[in-house]
Amino acid sequence: xxxxxxxxxxxxxxxxxxxxxxxxxxxxxxxxxxxxxxxxxxxxxxxxxxxxxxxxxxxxxxxxxxxxxxxxxxxxxxxxxxxxxxxxxxxxxxxxxxxxxxxxxxxxxxxxxxxxxxxxxxxxxxxxxxxxxxxxxxxxxxxxxxxxxxxx
Numbered sequence: 001x002x003x004x005x006x007x008x009x010x011x012x013x014x015x016x017x018x019x020x021x022x023x024x025x026x027x028x029x030x031x032x033x034x035x036x037x038x039x040x041x042x043x044x045x046x047x048x049x050x051x052x053x054x055x056x057x058x059x060x061x062x063x064x065x066x067x068x069x070x071x072x073x074x075x076x077x078x079x080x081x082x083x084x085x086x087x088x089x090x091x092x093x094x095x096x097x098x099x100x101x102x103x104x105x106x107x108x109x110x111x112x113x114x115x116x117x118x119x120x121x122x123x124x125x126x127x128x129x130x131x132x133x134x135x136x137x138x139x140x141x142x143x144x145x146x147x148x149x150x151x152x
């Protein structure tokens with residue numbers, strides 16, 4: 001599987017407050033390089049333990065593009081600034097939910113991007129498990145593990 005390169009522009013790898021529950025709680029801008037696939041899916045996960053992950057954002061059916069601008073609406077179906085579908089994150093909300101760890105605890109967030117060969121059948125509001133099932137057999141590229149931390 002070919003690699004994508006994903007990058008976020010956070011000073012010292014730390015989430016700016018504006019992208020967290022302590023600020024505006026808006027999605028960050030994401031840059032993607034080496035795209036050789038038709039569509040993209042993106043997830044952001046908080047790994048709170050060796051086997052536990054909390055998915056903060058699921059968005060897919062993005063026509064391949066090198067930039068995802070910040071402040072994507074929380075609508076289940078996005079039409080601007082590009083078309084996409086969003087799922088229900090592990091906090092039970094549609095769209096992006098920024099970091100909001102307990103006070104005094106540093107949490108690490110992993111950005112993942114998947115290159116897909118087709119649009120996925122997963123409907124708006126799908127869960128992470130639904131998205132993973134829909135992506136099976138369609139992933140042709142993967143780029144991930146851009147990492148950012150946040151502490152309140």
